[in-house]
Amino acid sequence: MTTTTTTETPVLTATGVTMRFGGLTAVRAVDLSVHPHEIVGLIGPNGAGKTTFFNCLTGLYVPTSGKVAYKNTTLPPKPHLVAKAGIARTFQNIRLFANMTVLENVLVGHHTRTKEGLFAALLRGPAFHRAEKASTQRAQELLEFTGLTPKADHLARNLPYGEQRKLEIARALAGDPGLLLLDEPTAGMNPQETRATQQLVFAIRDQGTAVLVIEHDMRFIFNLCDRVAVLVQGEKLTEGTTDAVQADERVIAAYLGTPFEGAPGADEIAEVEAAEAAETAGAAENAETATPPDTVARPEDNQ
Numbered sequence: 001m002t003t004t005t006t007t008e009t010p011v012l013t014a015t016g017v018t019m020r021f022g023g024l025t026a027v028r029a030v031d032l033s034v035h036p037h038e039i040v041g042l043i044g045p046n047g048a049g050k051t052t053f054f055n056c057l058t059g060l061y062v063p064t065s066g067k068v069a070y071k072n073t074t075l076p077p078k079p080h081l082v083a084k085a086g087i088a089r090t091f092q093n094i095r096l097f098a099n100m101t102v103l104e105n106v107l108v109g110h111h112t113r114t115k116e117g118l119f120a121a122l123l124r125g126p127a128f129h130r131a132e133k134a135s136t137q138r139a140q141e142l143l144e145f146t147g148l149t150p151k152a153d154h155l156a157r158n159l160p161y162g163e164q165r166k167l168e169i170a171r172a173l174a175g176d177p178g179l180l181l182l183d184e185p186t187a188g189m190n191p192q193e194t195r196a197t198q199q200l201v202f203a204i205r206d207q208g209t210a211v212l213v214i215e216h217d218m219r220f221i222f223n224l225c226d227r228v229a230v231l232v233q234g235e236k237l238t239e240g241t242t243d244a245v246q247a248d249e250r251v252i253a254a255y256l257g258t259p260f261e262g263a264p265g266a267d268e269i270a271e272v273e274a275a276e277a278a279e280t281a282g283a284a285e286n287a288e289t290a291t292p293p294d295t296v297a298r299p300e301d302n303q
C-alpha cells in the first residue's frame with residue numbers, strides 16, 4: 001500500500017455531485033478526490049448510487065448539479081472529452097467489440113490518444129503509418145502487461161470470462177489514462193482470477209495510473225485500497241482508511257453486517273494456494289504419464 005501524497009494535484013476532484021432521475025435522487029452532493037498513486041474503493045449496498053456516480057464522473061450522465069475536475073481542470077460532461085482528458089473506465093457489464101480480435105479491441109481504445117486526423121487516415125501518408133505502428137506497439141505492450149499476448153488474434157467473444165475482463169482493462173489503459181475507473185472488476189470471478197486482478201490493479205497503480213474501484217467483494221477492496229468511500233442511499237456516509245471503514249459502526253450497520261475477523265483475504269489466499277498446489281501436483285502427475293512428444297498416438301491406443 002502506498003502513502004497518499006496529498007500535496008500532489010488530485011487526478012479527480014468531484015464536488016457536490018448530485019444526480020436526480022425524476023423524483024429519485026440517486027446521488028446527493030458527493031465529494032470525492034483521488035490522488036496520483038492511490039487506489040480508492042467505492043462501496044455501498046445495491047442501489048446506493050455507485051454506478052450513477054461513475055456515470056457522472058465519465059460524462060455519461062450530466063449531473064443535476066456539482067462538478068468534476070481532472071487535475072484541477074473542470075471536465076465537460078462528454079464521455080469522449082473525459083476520456084481524452086485522462087479518465088478511462090470499464091463497465092459492470094462487459095462491453096467489448098465481440099467480433100474484433102483482442103489486439104483490435106485494444107487498438108480501438110488507443111484512438112483517443114492518436115492525433116492523426118481524418119485526412120491523414122485517408123491519405124495514408126508516412127505520418128499515418130508512423131502513428132499506426134506506434135498504436136500497434138502500445139497495444140502489444142498492453143497485451144503483454146495484462147497477460148493476453150497469446151490471445152492477441154483471438155476474437156474477443158471467444159475469450160473466457162476472466163480474460164474478457166482483463167481485455168476491458170487493457171483497452172481502457174490504451175488511452176494512457178491518469179485515472180482508471182473499474183466498475184465491479186471481479187464480478188463472476190473465481191478466487192484465483194480475483195487474486196490475479198488484484199495483482200494487475202497494483203501493477204497499474206505502480207505504472208502511474210490511479211484507480212477508483214467499485215466492488216462488492218469486501219476482501220478484495222480491503223486488500224487492495226488505500227482509502228475507501230462508502231455510499232448509502234446516494235450519500236457519502238464516510239470515507240477513510242480500510243481499517244477505519246471496517247471498524248465504523250455505521251458502515252457495519254448499513255452494509256458490512258459483521259466485522260471481519262483476522263486478516264482480510266486469509267481464507268481466499270488459503271483457497272487459491274490449495275488450488276495452485278493441486279494444479280502443480282496434477283501437472284507433475286500428467287508429465288510422468290504423458291506420451292513422449294515424438295510419439296503419435298494410434299487410434300487403438302485411445303480405445
Ligand SMILES: Nc1ncnc2c1ncn2[C@@H]1O[C@H](COP(=O)(O)OP(=O)(O)OP(=O)(O)O)[C@@H](O)[C@H]1O
Pocket residue numbers: 021024026044045046047048049050051052053
Ligand atoms: N437511468 C436511470 N433512470 C432512473 N433511475 C436510475 C437510472 N440509473 C440508476 N437509477 C436508479 O438510481 C439508483 C442508484 O442506482 P445505481 O445503479 O447507481 O446503484 P449502485 O450502487 O451502482 O447499485 P449496484 O451495486 O446494484 O450496481 C437506483 O435506485 C437505480 O434504480
